[in-house]
């Protein structure tokens with residue numbers, strides 16, 4: 223029986239095969255954030271010298287990449303990335319996701335938007351039939367915490383401030399508990415339109431292109447249709 227850590231490692235290793243396919247002196251790889259992304263970063267070290275470098279979705283990932291000697295570029299210096307590799311807190315069969323458990327959702331969404339393909343790596347426990355059991359993170363500008371919280375209550379969710387947490391962009395995180403999300407794209411648009419919300423952790427309008435889900439029997443690959 224493989225542990226969750228071993229499953230995450232298996233998913234990270236599977237994503238490295240995608241790096242192998244695109245590795246070239248001018249290739250820049252988009253890199254996500256979280257415990258699964260950390261394992262991917264560690265494996266990416268083997269590509270040092272074979273790729274131009276990386277763009278990171280958080281200060282935490284940037285520091286890990288730099289410590290391994292991998293060049294980390296500012297996104298403004300990069301206009302194309304063949305792949306962005308990141309984990310998820312939940313993913314459904316349409317490859318729509320909830321992300322932001324680590325608070326990096328905004329930068330993740332930005333970096334992913336520049337990449338040609340989003341490769342999601344996770345263990346199979348992240349696969350759900352309907353998104354919403356995992357509390358949905360919102361990155362919120364601090365002056366709007368009360369007004370955004372009232373809006374969340376009107377939508378039927380319970381807003382919980384992530385105490386003491388500050389995002390890489392200097393903002394706060396509100397986690398929405400108990401929100402049913404039958405239509406993720408509509409919910410993403412609605413929440414992103416609330417004044418003071420920088421972005422919500424739904425990645426539905428632009429979901430993953432490929433999911434590499436580690437199971438006890440090997441990698442289960444899902445492709446977007």
Ligand SMILES: O=C[C@H](O)[C@H](O)[C@H](O)COP(=O)(O)O
Pocket residue numbers: 254255256257258259308309310311320321322323324325326327330
């Ligand atoms: O902000 C964090 C990210 O969205 C992560 O990708 C997500 O929380 C999954 O992290 P992990 O791989 O640690 O489960």
